[in-house]
Amino acid sequence: MAAHLKKRVYEEFSKVSQVTLEEVPAKKLRLTKPSKSAALHIDLCKASSPTDALQHLLNFARKPVEAESVEGVVRILLEHYYKESDNSVRLKIASLLGLLSKTQGFSPDCVVDDAINTLNSEKSNQVLAQLLDTLLIIGSQLPDKIAVIQRLIDVACKHLSSTYFGVRNKCLQLLGCLGTVDKPLSKETDTGPGAQTSPVRDVQSVISDFFQDQDPRVRTAAIKAMLQLHERGMKIQQTIYNQACKLLSDDYEQVRSAAVQMVWVLSQLYPESIVPIPSSNEEIRLVDDSFGKICHMVSDGSWVVRVQAAKLLGSMHQVSPHFLEQTLDKKLMSDLRRKRTAHERAKELYASGEFSSGRRWADDAPKEKVDTSGVNLIDSGACGAFVHGLEDEMYEVRISAVEALCSLAQSSPSFAEKCLDFLVDMFNDEIEEVRLQSIHVLRQISTHITLREDQLDTVLAVLEDSSRDIREALHELLCYTNVSTKDCIQLALVELLKNLTKYPTDRNSVWKCLKFLGARHPTLVLPIVPELLSTHPYFDTPEPDMDDPAYIAVLVLVFNAAKSCPTMPALFSDHTFRHYAYLRDSLSHLVPHLRLPGRKQTAGSGLEVSGVGSGSLESAQNFLQDSLIRVSALHNLETPGAQDLLEFTIRDLQRLGELQTELAGSADFCATYLHCQLLLTKALQEKLWTMAVPLCLKQNAKVSTAARQILDETYKLEFLYSGLETQQIATIHNVRLQAKALQLILTARSKQGVDRVLGVCEKFLQDVESFQRLFMIELPHFQDSFVEKLLELMPRLTACKPLDLVKILQTTLRQSRFIHLKLPEQIHRASATIIEPTGESDNPLKFTSGLVVALDIDATLEHVQDPQTTVKVQVLYPDGQSHIIHPKPGDFRTPGPGRVRLITQVYLSHSAWTEACQIEVRLLLAYSSSSSKQSVSKPAWNESMDGLPSSESCIEGTIHLSKPVKVFIMPKPTRR
């Protein structure tokens, strides 16, 4: 409560300051206001025909109206509304009323009465519907005014009996958006049960009456309204369950589609309540019943409904396992004999030790005779819902079925085991998206399952797919897969090597896959090591070629398996050890450290590294903390030793980041921050502050570069690192303000004339404002800081002249304390590496000048938030031209959490060159300070949003995200 109060106080405080700021534009508004509504008035009066009037209204609607003038405009519109006889014009006016009531900062209670009055005299049904829509908007703008809402609900109830479907629709919508399921009980007991009028009794029952409306649109609207009630957190009664179930067999697809949702909602609300099964006296849980019903909808006639049903199935985790497993069940029958499914057969073959299937004739011959009375052809239950869904004609349905399977399998290991066969089957789907999705899904549930050999066979067959996405997804899947036998490992290796020869570009991905495969199954790899390395007990075998990617692949598998299997190195031959040393060095991310017997030098150095590796994380963290504490002991950076300490700490932290990848983000972050501080202190210590203005030009340059550098660094700090908390961001902003202040002082000192400085000052003050707005809650942490002092002085600052301001700033800057950084839990630095182009090619890319050439770019991004909007590709030509290319959202793939893969093409073009030259390609991170995380996380009801237009304080820029890669290109002149 206290916190809330405080918040409110702060808000009010911030509001006050806004008003003072807005005074100038407010005056402008007052000047334009009468002219605007008056113009509309004159226009409408002059309009000779309804079409004319409509045209005026349409034009008017295109321009925004300020909050202050809304009421006037509304009055004028209403006046014309009563006069107007043409339906279309009245309709437009009604819709404009709604539009206007949405204006920020305008409270529409004053127009409620008028709007309701217009309703009473309206004859046209269309206009009536539009008016109700307007009321709906007004109502949703005033969620707190219970009396108004009550009136609106009464109005809606009255018009529910309209003969026009549109009016009924809107009424239901209004009830859904504004109605409350039960009035507060206390009120009812106060007034007595009889006093309450019937329409208010219960919105839910009023709405549910329209479930049987004759118009399908109204039925849909009724269900939607009910869903709306649910979304607004009202408790829906279980009584409508039967009605909703009946609507599942409606003739119209939109009704069925809404009904499916309704049933689902109810199943989530009352999963455990018991419902009777019709035509028998058994009873089952509601969630099971509704699960069966939704399963039934997976074979609906309309694909929209099917998609919806399949999607919703995925979220019904409470369903009993018995029902769940039915969804994959489909009793086969051939000429009335029971037949086993191919899946069952495969499993049996596997169990009996015979692997290849299909060579024997009639192994699917039907066995036992089916009891005809026992066969239930049309199952009302969940039987085979997913079998149907996965075989559906529309790939949208198949994809949602796959997703639903995934979500259900994640919560039930036994189900995961069962659905494995089906998912593996989906790998052969005709649409790539579906194949890809099912591979992803299998990866997600792979913790629950172990692949059998025949399943692995099917999985591996997909490695020959020509689509790169599919192959990479499959590699990713294999990284996480458990297999059951050594033959599986061999099979996988053979297929992966085949893949490698067929598609050499997959090299990295295949190696990585084998790394995990080896590390996961050391005991399975052990028996096949001699075979893999083709060693022989007696004879020396020829040394394989070290540059052969396939050989490297085998080694990666073996070395990773050897890591947790100490007996394995005994099987290695001499050259294997040599190759190990080489690979450990060149591909250190793929080859782990091994304890090799009799290898002193590597073992020694290895121990050292591993010593750091094992206990390191903790100690490194301690080290990081210690250095931060050490730095925080410094209060005044101007003391002689302080700067050295800072410099050393920065160096230490940078080194730590290199050594300990887990802490790289945090260490870098701290180092950069301290660097900013250091720069700032140095800049302030320069002598120029005491010098006369004309003399300090040279110094000036140094300080201004420092200021710019600090600014750049702060942007990096804010946008390049993820996982920052508000407090850190506030700290960064504080530093940025300091840098800005520094710049301001420099401008003031170097430039003559107050006018120029005036603009900069105003800008600065706005920055301070926005800081205050954004970080109100964090302010207590900023004692003695630059910002705090500034805010204290704020009233003075706004009033005083620019030159005074500069003076104040100068003193504040020097007096302010350095804010210590509190390290957040998890900081990750966004980074990117361009895998392709490698930049090693000596063959220039030749193309005719004036035409374009496409350059394939393949890059991995790590810890980049929202890469689709922020990551850009920059192409820098030798003549200094720079192009920034926005990759398509579809070019970004997410192979794993926190990692994004960008595979895109950029188009290059240039006029002719005499010889080949290199261009630079790099990735950029675009940011804009308006879209910083702060404004996103702001609570929605925050009223400070309507204050300053955010675009003013928004700063757009880019940060380099990756190292540049050089590409040799050669635009040739056109030949005629």
Next chain:
Amino acid sequence: MPEIRVTPLGAGQDVGRSCILVSIGGKNIMLDCGMHMGYNDDRRFPDFSYITQNGRLTEFLDCVIISHFHLDHCGALPYMSEMVGYDGPIYMTHPTKAICPILLEDFRKITVDKKGETNFFTSQMIKDCMKKVVPLNLHQTVQVDEELEIKAYYAGHVLGAAMVQIKVGSESVVYTGDYNMTPDRHLGAAWIDKCRPDLLISESTYATTIRDSKRCRERDFLKKVHETVERGGKVLIPVFALGRAQELCILLETFWERMNLKAPIYFSTGLTEKANHYYKLFITWTNQKIRKTFVQRNMFEFKHIKAFDRSYADNPGPMVVFATPGMLHAGQSLLIFKKWAGNEKNMVIMPGYCVQGTVGHKILNGQKKLEMEGRATLDVKLQVEYMSFSAHADAKGIMQLIRMAEPRNMLLVHGEAKKMEFLKDKIEQEFSISCYMPANGETTSIVTNPSVPVDISLNLLKREMALGGPLPDAKRPRTMHGTLIMKDDSLRLVSPEQALKELGLSEHQLRFTCRVLLHDPHSDTDTLGRIYTHLKSVLKSYSIQHVSDGTVIVESIVIKVTSSAEEPNLKVILLSWSYQDEELGSFLSTLLKKGLPS
């Protein structure tokens, strides 16, 4: 009672020569006109003499509808239209119209040129027959004549296969032809809206089968082919030129491409090439995937599949050959089969249904020695595989269609009697609708209860609305007064006044008069006055007037008082009311009989 009569001339409890006669609302429609694969004599065509003994069929049939181009659904068409004689419209979809003549021509060639039969239809007859065809589009309602309309729905099965809804007035029949409820590599699934026909005539080829998921089937098929090819064997896949053939081609083509296989795939030439051409054209009739990707590459432009030449059959090494016909009863597939049957490395995959009596049916049942023409026997050593690739709905699919269409009655054709029996029981049990399965020549009549549409005048409707409650309740019937006019085949419900005006009749008034004797000592006028006050107090909400000429008027009821001549105290009250006010009038008479309050 009106009824729909259905008589199968073929395909009644049988597969082959589909031909079903339907009489609905006075219209006669022939659904499909096929031939039977298993016979080479007169039995191969439906017995059209059932319709008429002599003369042409034109006057007995309103239209002929062909569901798809398989010969067992259209093979007898030229025979019927040209040799028996029929000049009315023949309806079929565009792809069917395009492909059907190719198949008929092929059929003719085999029968006439190869087997040397005479008295068979000629090429010219096929052409003449096709001139009578009217093409249909999906979901397009075609008016055959003023009352009869037909509408086609997508049926899967083969390119251009359609289910047809036939509608006369409010009675309707849906004929499915052959259909498939599971989509495959090149066709979508059958779909129908909830049209609630009086009768659904469905095929029931797989009435007793529930099939495994198509993915397993596909994988099995590919695996079998792949393995045989890898060990150097030859694979023969007998198919009908169109339909399954394209499906399997697409399957193998994509598989070959993915696995990078080199063994040749051949397709027996001739009509197939022409047919593939049509498949390329009618992309809109295929499934989602092909429709979406044809801009990049038309799936029917095969890269790996080449035309077959007869000499290739003796080539060494592995190969896959698609050859027609599908049941191994004649033609190229039988020739190749004879050549390859002796080698156990080879394989024949029967991808579809085989009619009894064909070689295909025999080998599937495990026969190892076959008797060929000329008393020669053939040892069957090659492997025989059966993969259910025929695109018919299985038992579940049939049930699903019933659920989609919600018919009132069900009729099964195109299946074996024993299997139908099972499905019939299931349908009756699970949907509780009656189900029929007539044999050939047997007539089934289904009584319908058609609703009779009546035009109601708007004024009357509005007047009723004004009287009644807020909204008409769809669930409850409501009575209303009106006059039904039956004129020129149309029924109209209008208000009595309008009816009178329209028919030029004058209105007759029916009035009831009644005398009530009352003992009352007062004078006539006084009595009347007392009656007036009495009524005024009883009937508060009615308009009661005391007119000066000595009458009281309550609504339209006139009350007069006269005293009798003999006894002055005995007053005679005259009541007169019109028929419309019968209720009020009788109430008043009983009220006055009780006397006036003193």
